[in-house]
Amino acid sequence: MSEPGPVVLVVEDEPQLRRFLRTALTAQDYRLVEAETVREALIAATTHNPELILLDIGLPDGNGIDLTRRIREWSRVPIIVISARGQEDDKVAALDAGADDYLTKPFGVNELLARIRVALRHALLAASATGEPVLEIGPLRLDLTRREVLVAGKQVHLTPLEYRLLTLLAQNAGKVLTHRQILKEVWGPGSANETHYLRVFMAQLRRKVEPDPARPRLLLTEPGVGYRMRES
Numbered sequence: 001m002s003e004p005g006p007v008v009l010v011v012e013d014e015p016q017l018r019r020f021l022r023t024a025l026t027a028q029d030y031r032l033v034e035a036e037t038v039r040e041a042l043i044a045a046t047t048h049n050p051e052l053i054l055l056d057i058g059l060p061d062g063n064g065i066d067l068t069r070r071i072r073e074w075s076r077v078p079i080i081v082i083s084a085r086g087q088e089d090d091k092v093a094a095l096d097a098g099a100d101d102y103l104t105k106p107f108g109v110n111e112l113l114a115r116i117r118v119a120l121r122h123a124l125l126a127a128s129a130t131g132e133p134v135l136e137i138g139p140l141r142l143d144l145t146r147r148e149v150l151v152a153g154k155q156v157h158l159t160p161l162e163y164r165l166l167t168l169l170a171q172n173a174g175k176v177l178t179h180r181q182i183l184k185e186v187w188g189p190g191s192a193n194e195t196h197y198l199r200v201f202m203a204q205l206r207r208k209v210e211p212d213p214a215r216p217r218l219l220l221t222e223p224g225v226g227y228r229m230r231e232s
Contacts, residue, residue, distance in 0.1 A: 005029035006120060009050035011041040011067070012082065013060055017105075021054060024109045030116075038062035045071055052119055053079045055099070057090050065094050072098035078119035082107075088224035095178045095225070102176065102225075118174040118231055135170045137230060138218055140209060142170050149209070156208050161186060165201055166209065169219065174231030176222050202227065 008025055012018045013036040022032055033048045035041040038061050045053065053071070057064040068079055081094040081102040091102045100119050103112060135142040141150040147163065149156045158166065164186045169177065180192045187197060206213040220228045 005031055006051040007031045007033060007048060008116070009033045009035065009041065009044050009048065009053045011035045011038075011044075011053065011059065011064065012056045013037065013058075014056070017056075017082075021112075024112060025116075028113060036060070038067050041067055042070065045075070045077070050077060051123070052116060053077055054082060054116075055079055055094075056082045057084070057087070057094060064099075065090065065097050068094055068097040068099050076123070078123045080115055080119055091225050092178050092180070095176065096180050100175060122172070122175060135173070137170060137173055139211070140170070140218055142167065151209050152211075158205070158208065161201060162205050162208070166205060169227060169229035173229040176226055176228045178226040180226075182226060198227075 005028070008030045010018060010021050010025075010032055012021065012034075018034060018036075022034070025032055033044050033050060035044045036059070038059050041053075041055070041059075044050070055064045055067065059067070064081055068081070071077065071079065078101075079099045081091065081099045082105060083091050083094070083102050084105050091104075094102060100122065101115050103115060133143065133145045135144070139152040142148075143150075144167065149158055149163070149166065165182070168182065168185050179195050179198055183191045183194060183198055187194065191197060202219060203213075206216050206219055210216045210218055218230050220230060222228055
């Protein structure tokens with residue numbers, strides 16, 4: 001007998017989308033718990049101990065951003081926000097509140113499943129608390145012990161800030177990081193709004209690690225939100 005799949009809490013008040021998520025996830029052996037409101041979601045999150053949460057931003061009795069903050073007070077469960085097209089401010093706010101990723105409506109089954117796999121994999125690595133001393137993503141090889149960066153086998157020399165930026169993105173490969181999150185981690189809390197720093201350093205970093213900086217394949221831009229390192 002195979003082991004039961006991960007428990008996914010779906011927080012969504014739209015019946016059609018809930019039906020779509022139920023069909024897509026149960027076909028992949030995920031076990032679903034469903035909630036339509038913030039109140040129901042909080043009860044489900046505490047009683048069913050889900051391994052991942054799919055969370056709509058707009059809910060009848062509140063919003064997913066506030067719910068994310070409340071969950072983050074006591075849990076590190078991966079949260080993927082489901083956002084309507086064009087609501088970039090909401091996406092950024094949700095990610096800054098502690099969400100791990102977002103999906104823009106409408107989205108396909110394959111993208112949904114890929115994002116879920118990435119989020120669960122990140123949670124597993126975080127739980128192990130061991131970390132990988134060497135990260136390999138496409139042609140990029142990052143040796144955290146030696147602080148050595150290789151691209152297609154050739155060593156690349158980075159400034160300390162470039163190295164910290166690349167390491168942060170590589171350790172979160174596949175996960176979108178907002179401008180504010182990156183700035184706070186690399187430059188410190190006092191620089192959270194200095195987005196021009198980030199644009200300059202991302203351009204420098206791309207010139208050093210991307211085969212074609214004008215068409216990046218490793219360091220991807222999430223327009224209006226932040227950046228994402230391609231998943232390994």
